[in-house]
Amino acid sequence: METRAHHVLIGLFTVLAIIAGLVFGLWLSRSSHTQAYRNYEIVFKESVTGLSEGAAVRYSGIKVGSVTKLMLDPHDPRRVIARVQINANAPVRTDTRAKLAMSGVTGIATIQLSGGAPNSPPLQAKPGQLPIIVAELSPLAKLLASGEDIVSNINQMVVNTNRLLSDDNMQRVSRTLEHIDQATGAIADQREDIRLLLQQLAEASRSANTALQEAEKLMRQANGLMDTQGRSSMASLERVTANLDQLLQNNHQSLESGMQGLGELGPAIRELRQTLESVRAITRRLNENPSGYLLGRDKSKEFEP
Secondary structure, X not given: XXXXXXXXXXXXXXXXXXXXXXXXXXXXXXHHHHHHEEEEEEEEOOOOOOOOOOOEEEEOOEEEEEEEEEXXXXXXXXXXXXXXXXXXXXXXXXXXXXXXEEEOOOOEEEEEEEEOOOOOOEOOOOOOOOOEEEXXXXXXXXXXXXXXXXXXXXXXXXXXXXXXXXHHHHHHHHHHHXXXXXXXXXXXXXXXXXHHHHHHHHHHHHHHHHHHHHHHHHHHHHHHHHHHHHHHHHHHHHHHHHHHHHHHHHOHHHHHHHHHHHHHHHHHHHHHHHHHHHHHHHHHHHHHOHHHHHHOOOOOOOOOO
C-alpha cells in the first residue's frame, strides 16, 4: 500500500509540474508577444484583392509583421481597415507611408511600409484607438483609375488610324510611291551625268578657291603698296605744307604791301574800264555814221508806217 501511494504522489507531482510549466510557458509567450509587437490600423481607399489575414507587412522590403484582421470601415464601406501587428522595434513614424503591393509573380498581396525621417516623432494613437496609417493608392489602383481615359485615348487613336489608312489615302500613298520609283529610275539613268556634274562642281570649287587665294594675295599686295605710297605721299605733303608755311612767314610783309597796292589799283582799273567803254561807244558810232558823228549830225531815223 505504501509503495502504491508513493507512486501516486510521484505521478501527481509530475502532472502538476507539467501543468505549471505549460502555464508558465504560456504566460511567458503572451508576455513576450505583448512586448515584442504593436498593433496598428492601415486604412485603404481601394480594393484589397489578394490581401488576406496572415499576409506579410514589410518595411522597405523587410518583413516586420503580419495582417491580423481585415474589415470594412463601418462608417464608409468604400474603405478597408487592415489591423496589423508590427515589430516594436520597427521605426513607424508620423510620416511613414503604406501601400498595397503584389509579391512576385504569385499575386499574393502584401503591405509595404516606407519613409519615416529620423527626426520625425513616433506614430502615436488617440485615446482608446490604435495608431492609424492611411495607405496611398497602389500603382495598379492608379492604373485602373485612369483606365477609362486610356481606353478612350486608344479608341481615338484607332479611329485616327482608320482615317489615315482610308482608301483615298492609300491610293495617294501608292501614287507617291510610284512617283518616287520613277524619280529613282530617272536618277539611276542619269548616273553618269550626275557624276560628271559633281566632278565639274568639284573642279569649279577648286578654281574658286584658287581665285580667292589669288585675290587675297592681290589684296595683301595692294594693302602693302597703299601703306608704302601713302606714307610717301603724306611725307611729301607734310614737306610741301611746311615749305609753304615757311614761305608765307618769310614774305608776310611783302604780301601785305601787295594787297594794299591791289586795293589802290582797283579804282584806277574801274576808271580805265569806263574809258574803254566810252572809246568803244565812240568807235561804234563812228563806224555807223562817220560824217554825221564828225559834223555833229546824227543819222535821221526812217519812218516806218
